[in-house]
Structures are given as C-alpha cells and as structure tokens.
Amino acid sequence: MRAIREVIVVEGRYDKNALRQVVDATIIETNGFGVFNDREKQALLRKLAAERGLIILTDSDGAGFVIRNFLKGAVPKSQIKHAYIPDVYGKERRKTTAGKEGKIGVEGMRPDVLLYALERAGAVFLDDRPSAPAVRSAVTKGDFFEWGLTGSADSKSRREALLKKLGLPERMTTNAFLEAVNILFSKESFMEVLHELSR
Secondary structure: OEOOOEEEEOOOOHHHHHHOOOOEEEEEOOHHHHHOHHHHHHHHHHHHHHHHHEEOOOOOHHHHHHHHHHHHOOHHHHHHEEEEOOEEEEOOOOOOOOOOOEEEHHHHHOHHHHOOOOOOHHOOOOOOOOOOOOOOOOOHHHHHOOOOOOOOOOOHHHHHHHHHHOOOOOOHOOOOOHHEEEEEEEEHHHHHHHHHHOO
C-alpha cells in the first residue's frame, strides 16, 4: 500500500472505504452536499490544505462536479490537486439501480484506476515510508477531560486558547476539535503543544 502526503477529499464513506484499500492517506468525506453548510469542515479543509495540500476525488457525474467546484471556491487553488475518474457506465454492487447519470462512482472503481487517477493528479507518494503505516496513538475524549479541555470551569477558555494557537476556528465544537487534533498531530506532539501553552 502506497502512502500519500496530501489529504484526499471524497464524497462519502463508501468512497473512503474503497480508497483505504489502495492508499495510506488521510481521507475526509464531504458527506455529499453536506459540506456546503458545514463551516467547521470547510475550516478544517482549509487548514489541512495549507499544511499538506488537498486532492479532490469526486464522482464523474454532475453532482461530483458541483462539490468539486464548491471546494475550488472554498480553498486556495494553489493548495488543491484534482484527481478524476473515467466515465464508466453501470452501477455499484451495493446499489439496486444505477445513479441518475448511470455512471459508476469512486466507490466502484478498480484499485488500479484509483491509483492511476491519484498519480495523474500529481500526488506526492511517500515511497521511503515502510509499507505498514506506523501506529500512532490517538487523542481521546478521555484525554481531553484529563487535560482539562472538557469538564472543568475553564475548559472552554483553554480550548479557545488552543484553537487560536493552532489557527483553527474558535467556534469549533469539541468533537470537531478532537477530529482535527487527530488528523494534525500524534498524541505525543499534541501533548507538547499543551505543555507549551501552559508555560
């Protein structure tokens, strides 16, 4: 399995599952058109784009291009790469009927087709990394509680100070913050940030 530096953006969980069989990468779902009104997800995508770059990989139908065009307007163009799948007509195995345009989406593409689409988009492959991704500890809700980021009188102000330091939106919910932390940091590196803040 090949590791990719950029964050890959797909429409939904079935697309994400298909890609996980092909590459070792951070994969974010837009939840279809859900990203249009999800300010937190937009802010997270901008942050990830600035740090690692994004590869947008949506379906080849009209809806996929609407989502792709929205993201092109929400994130600086210089931080985006575009991966395109070919028009293949048919239906995905899990569906009883084909989609509106009769095209197979990302979830139904063969692994070699997905890999080729990413290569053609200019994905940065980290071939010097071991094929088995290093297991890194995740930050949990329990950790947030233990570190005083939830459950105490000054938790909110501590979270706000951290969000500001990390360049994340101040209105981010605790769950969204936790998701962002686990994408951007290992548990150990996040603990270092906390330590710096408490000095």
